[in-house]
Amino acid sequence: MKKQLCALLGILLFPVLLCASTFTDSRATYYGTPDGYGTPSGACGFGEYGRVVNNGYVSAVSRALYKDGAGCGACYKVRCKNPQLCSYNGVDVVVTDYGEGDRTDFILSPRAFSSLALPNADKELFNYGVVEVEYTRISCKYPGFKDQVSYKINENGNYPYYLALSVLYVSGQNDITAVELWQEDTKQWKPMRRAYGAVWDMTNPPTRGPITLRFQATTSLGYTYWVRSANAIPKVWKAGATYKATVKLITK
Template sequence: MGFALKNQVFLLCVMVLLLAVLCYSEDTFTRSRATYYGSPDCYGTPSGACGFREFGRTVNDGSVAGVSRLFRNGTGCGACYQVRCTTPQYCADEGVNIVVTDYGEGDKTDFILSPRAYAKLARPNVVSQLFSYGVVDIEYRRISCKYSGYNLMFKVDENSNYPSYLAIVLMYVAGKNDITAVELWQEDFQQWMAMRRAYGAVWDLANPPSGPIKLRFQVSGSSGIKWVKSKNDLPGDWKAGAAYDSYIQLT
């Protein structure tokens, strides 16, 4: 009886500790630094390392950022973060929610924000003072991406060359999810074939199968790692620059 009771107490303590760790990791901010880059219209850049092009310039109303270690060899592309600076007289309480669209290194910074995003760090009427700092102390945490009215999309990259070379870029990855692998179905061999992460959020394959192409994505997130199949095939006459809806709603 005594041994069983000790085991139950031990298990209860472990569960409490695990719950505490989960809550801590979900809500805790990490301290770092942030700066901003020049942009004539204060939006993002269409030439970022994630390969998003125009999506990377305008997504999230231009509140985007380049990151260094959070880039994770491209896996971090499309991740969302809450960033807030920590100088009380200048900084807004909630800060800004950003989408990662680029890679960039600054002066011991984790974020290089678009001017539009950097301005949202500041309290009203002190934006210019915050910009004069150039680099500010911040704290950040990862948050869920939310795209009202959008499913996961795959766009045929402009560098694709029908029918010999196919590259796709994945957009509107909702939730706190990373796309860690992409595969397409080879009907002739009745098996899935891995696409290569070319860079950022761009996946490619030379000599893709002809005809409609089935795709599936390996998703890593808070619910673990799983494969999800697109509910919409890439058409057999796919065209560079065209975007297609997967009809998958990630959460």
């Protein structure tokens, strides 16, 4: 394992940890999908987003990296350690699922696993099944989502009695560790419950809309920030819909 000094260089809307990478030794394997992309049925609850985000370069991760769902949406660089078969550049993946393999921390989509290989060496790499790797947490970057996120309403939502949602396209090195809704009638923030993975829910959500949300982002160094998005979800929201919102850093 390599150990190098890291420093927090600034506070942005989404705090980004800028540092020399520290890589951790591990193992990786892959799961099968017909098109090589991810799966919409992952434990994070992302749905179709979990299949195609990052062009399908996604991964299921071990319990230690899944973090009871807080690790959903995290980004990692994974590099295979076989120089005869693998590229030093490795692959950048987004966590969309949970899975335990043969002492592995990563179960990659076929697309991501093949990208570990040198040109024309991917078939031989697949024959190995499990490979030695090293990995490091990196900042997520989503073009078109500067100072913005999306909220995906879960298909199980039932307006106006039950609201469940996921926060998507969170940049930087941040884990979503709390989500709250503004209760206009009581002038208070009301916490949502982590239902599973990256899905947060609430029974009897506010009916006076649109809905204002804030969420807690915790960096990989343990620093915690609150980010708010006003009018994030319309008063009459729809199950399965996705709403894009501008966000800003706040003090709780």
